[in-house]
Amino acid sequence: MSGEKTSAAVRWRSVKVLYLLTLFFMALTGFGQMPIYNRYYMSDIPGLGWLADFYITRNIHYIGAVILLGLVFYVAFDFILSKRRQAQLSASGWVRAALLTAVIFSGALIVVKNLPYVHFSDGFVIALDLFHLAGVMAFLAANCVCLIAQKKWTAAA
């Protein structure tokens, strides 16, 4: 029994580490879609020259999106199938889930927009870009607040 608990703990720690690493690189490369890293010398730091290459940062951002989507659906369905009787989303969990959903949804629309022969209206594209940026900043801020206040995603049912 304790062996099962230990393996579950290791599994969730692995998922958490992968999730945090993915978020970190997605945020880093996402902000890198604006021409700021070269202007503000960050890409001059040895080992970080790739931050000034928009194609590299775009590809890393896209790979991060693939991993994040897989993780989010894995965790969400695992929660629905296995854990909903033992735990439920806390208030802060709902806020973060809503913000993450908004970020993923707007990001997915941007990916669609970037496909060939896809046209969104000019105003919608501008709103989408700003919404995605604002959503990410709100999500990161919410996570910082939750980290400081030690709020968890779930609470006992």
Add this chain to the structure above:
Amino acid sequence: MNPLISRRMFLKSGIAAAAGAAATAVPGTQALAANDDRGYLATLIDIRKCIGCEACVEACREANAPKFPAPVKPFPKMYPSRVKVSDWSEKRDVSNRLTPYNWLFIQHATVKVNGEDTEITLPRRCMHCVNPPCVKLCPWGSAMQMENGLSRIDPDICLGGSKCKNVCPWDIPQRQTGVGLYLKLLPALAGNGVMYKCDRCYDRIARGERPACIDACPEDVQTIGPRQDIIARAHAVAKEIGGYVYGEIENGGTNTIYVSPVPFEDLNRAIAKGDGFPHLNPVQDAMADANNFAAAMVMAPVAGIAAAAVRFLKTRSKAEPPGSRREG
């Protein structure tokens, strides 16, 4: 077998397999080249006919003069010091390269044709890519692609960060400092003006007219029409003269198709290259990776759900006492 490793491996391999499968599912360049009947307008530029008279250049400057930048001076001080002013307002007459005030110029190349040195001239401007990186990767949506496939930059929204130029395979857009939205935001810390490039006279096309450069050409060097027709015509001309085509598959396909009697490698070697002087190299599809990863994103949720379902079924089968399952 350790069930933990098994499930993790499943999750990891599921995502990897999805990414791998998708990465080979959509060949970017070929897919674009094969699907060009979407109502996009393209231009055929028959290099044989160009005499380098610059009538197109003059017509472009005249037609687009109202769109040219009128910068406010003195320019605001920008930080950090590596951010350089890009000012063409005192050099508006420059017409032998791309500038914010010159969106089309004539490129010269001296090449051997039938053993003789021959000067070839060709108009150069934005290629108007089918899937333009300048538009797709603009972080603010200030670069846009119209329904007819032509791309342009909105000077009221552009902040002049020059990302469009950075991602353009031909480095086409040109920056003018001291103009645009950035002046009203944080001019010292973000932005640096507005980027300018050929907009294919979108306003004239909207009025049912042809782009100014096409109308002004005395030799009918350029022809505009549906992309499929233009490509068919380009190949017909190339076949007739034993010539070469450029722009059909470059960067996954563009809406500017050149036909030349000499190989473009020869022309590329002979032309001046650098900032404001676009090359004629072969160009891979800059957006192909994005298209492939997009396909992987469709598969990723499936992999995640499958991994969760496998874990759930394994956990449940373990929880059931041996012999509780009805034997068939």
